[in-house]
Amino acid sequence: MLRVVVCVSGGGTNLQAVIDGVKAGSIRNTEIVRVISNNKNAYALQRAEENGIAAVCVCPADYVSREVFHQALLAAVEEAEPDLIVLAGFLVVIPQEMTARYRNRIINIHPSLIPSFCGTGYYGLRVHEAALERGVRLTGATVHFVDEGTDTGPIILQKAVEVKEGDTPEVLQKRVMEEAEWKILPQAIDEIAGGLIEIKDGKCRRTDQ
Numbered sequence: 001m002l003r004v005v006v007c008v009s010g011g012g013t014n015l016q017a018v019i020d021g022v023k024a025g026s027i028r029n030t031e032i033v034r035v036i037s038n039n040k041n042a043y044a045l046q047r048a049e050e051n052g053i054a055a056v057c058v059c060p061a062d063y064v065s066r067e068v069f070h071q072a073l074l075a076a077v078e079e080a081e082p083d084l085i086v087l088a089g090f091l092v093v094i095p096q097e098m099t100a101r102y103r104n105r106i107i108n109i110h111p112s113l114i115p116s117f118c119g120t121g122y123y124g125l126r127v128h129e130a131a132l133e134r135g136v137r138l139t140g141a142t143v144h145f146v147d148e149g150t151d152t153g154p155i156i157l158q159k160a161v162e163v164k165e166g167d168t169p170e171v172l173q174k175r176v177m178e179e180a181e182w183k184i185l186p187q188a189i190d191e192i193a194g195g196l197i198e199i200k201d202g203k204c205r206r207t208d209q
């Protein structure tokens with residue numbers, strides 16, 4: 001069983017897709033052992049509770065410094081003894097100590113086709129605003145491993161989504177979630193649990209191909 005910790009900050013629709021995947025058996029050999037939020041009001045916490053998953057809030061405002069917050073976050077992760085940490089809309093920059101401790105065991109979902117519209121400052125609706133400003137015809141989502149950079153780690157899966165005439169950032173965000181994020185995040189976890197993903201020379205490779 002792959003022990004998964006999911007880190008969230010907001011609505012938790014990606015968390016829900018993972019919960020549903022585990023329940024339906026499309027994500028195999030996986031158990032969500034804990035949900036961690038940096039935001040007390042995240043609806044994701046309610047989703048965890050409704051599904052009987054242990055959930056904790058580690059909120060920066062409750063700690064005297066960023067460093068102490070980082071220590072608390074790492075402790076909350078370590079207590080759950082995860083094999084994999086899934087950042088599902090987690091708006092906290094992961095401390096270096098955590099990336100080092102869980103190298104190649106942290107994944108993130110990003111709402112664009114990396115390397116477009118990614119890196120510092122590209123999160124949430126801003127990503128979709130930038131895609132619309134540039135006038136791309138295709139956007140999408142990417143699941144990647146997390147390294148020390150922002151959105152720079154090895155790419156596991158990507159899925160393209162069409163941009164349509166008249167799209168607003170909100171409409172595009174919804175389409176990217178429905179058509180890409182909620183599909184490739186569960187799929188990536190299933191493939192990792194199945195031992196299908198390895199990293200070689202800084203890139204992901206499938207072990208069955």
Ligand code: GRF
Pocket residue numbers: 008009010011012013014015044088089090109110111124177181
């Ligand atoms: C998603 O768009 C995800 O790609 C981004 O943050 C958003 C989280 O949404 N990193 P939700 O909390 O999973 O609904």
